[in-house]
Amino acid sequence: MWTGVIPAVTTKFTPEGDLDHAEMERCFALQMDAGCDGIIVCGSLGEGPMLSQDERIAVLKRAQAVTQGKPTLMTVSEAGTREACALAAKAAKAGATGLMVVPSPIYHTDPAETAATLRAVAAAGDLPVMIYSNRVAYRVDVTPEIMESLADDARFVAIKESSDDIRRTTEIINRLGDRYAVLTGVDNLALEALAVGACGWVAGLVCAFPKETVAIYRLMQAGRTAEALAIYRWFRPLLDLDVSTFLVQNIKLAEALAIGSTEHVRAPRKVLSGARRAEVEAVVRDAIERRPALAA
Template sequence: MWTGVLPAVTTKFTADGALDHAEMERCFALQMQAGCDGLIVCGSLGEGPMLSPDERLAVLKTAQSVAGAKPVLLTVSEAGTREACALAAGAAKAGAAGLMVVPSPIYHTDEDETVATLSAVAAAGDLPVMIYSNRVAYRVDVTPRIMERLAGDARFVAIKESSDDIRRTTEIINHFGDRFAVLTGVDNLAFEALSVGAVGWVAGLVVAFPEETVAIYRLMKAGRTAEALEIYRWFRPLLDLDVSTFLVQNIKLAEALAIGSTEHVRMPRKPLSGERRAAVEAIVRTALERRPTLKRAA
């Protein structure tokens, strides 16, 4: 459950802003058909903060209907711990396989507050938890010292490592061994993280390019590093689109061009326009023109 490629999927909307469950079913199915190992819904890329709790649980249900026996995780990223605990409990009742938990994205918790918040959410959901550490976007760094304080709770099983410091993956493994599954959460550091021991990839551009993402992961695990690197070098300009304030719009445009999906987003976001749109579209179209022929990996 805590290895492989886990897409952080986008949430699909109709033109009038309602949830587009039919399009989500289609797009989620493409991930499963490509060999992804589960789904993560309602994260940053999934516009979770723009969804009501009921909408998030509805997206979870749609993902579960497509994923079958593969795990579906719900992201918990609430301003308040009380609200985070309520969502975690609702996810458990709805049959989520686990949670990906972000400390408050609004208030930058200190070490004691981070431990208390993560512990409270884990207890409320009583599900396996992947800690989401992203000091760049959320200003809270879940360091190995904090992880040490959480290690006694068996519900904490994994970390989505998004510190933007590739050294952190090695530091966690050196300190904890296999106590925590380490998954890379930065698309354009994925090859590097997998090279030094990450066991999974919480991926973004996978939603537009699932076969290539899965191929890189499987080739790396098979020891076919040179083949994986060749695909990764082609992929890098696309992967850079994930590391942006506009990652949602960037990736939804990539989905529109690569798999024929929609670009509808929830305000205050708006679809890309002008020079920014032209630049992203050029990156995606160039990648599509140069798309590599993939080789199977065991």
């Protein structure tokens, strides 16, 4: 369950700002058709904080209709622990396979508060939990020491490692062995993380380029590193679009150009325009023009 390529999917909206269920179903199906191993909804890329809890449950259910038994995870990222626990319980009732849990993105918890929050959310949902450690975006570092302190609770099963330090993957494995499944969460460090022991990739640009993402993962698992590296080098300018304040708009523009999807976002975000749009569009169009042939 906690291996492979698991897209952190975008949430699709109509021009009026409502959930676009038909377009979500189409795009989620493309991920499954390419061989992805599950779906995570309503994360940072999925604009989860811009959605009501009821909307997040609706997106979860839309994904469940497509994943056909593969893991479907709900992201829990709330300012308050009470609200996070409420969402975890709702996701469990709606049939989520598991949770990806972010410590409060507003209040920057200390280690004791971080561990207490994660324990509370895990108990409320009573589902397998992927701990999302992203000190860059959320300014809370779920360190290997905190992970070790949580290891007595079997509900904590995986780590989305997004510290932006490739050494962290090895540090987790050296300290905790195989206690947690470690998945990389930084697109432009993915091959490096897989090379040092990550067993999965929570991916963003996969939304626009699912086949290439899956190919890299499978080639690495098969020990065909040179072939994976050739695709990864082509992919790198695209993967850099994930490491940006504008990752949502960047990736939605990539989806529009690569798979004919939409770019609608929730305010205060706006779709890319001007020089920034031209720059991203040039990267995506160049990649499409030079798209590599994928081996069987």
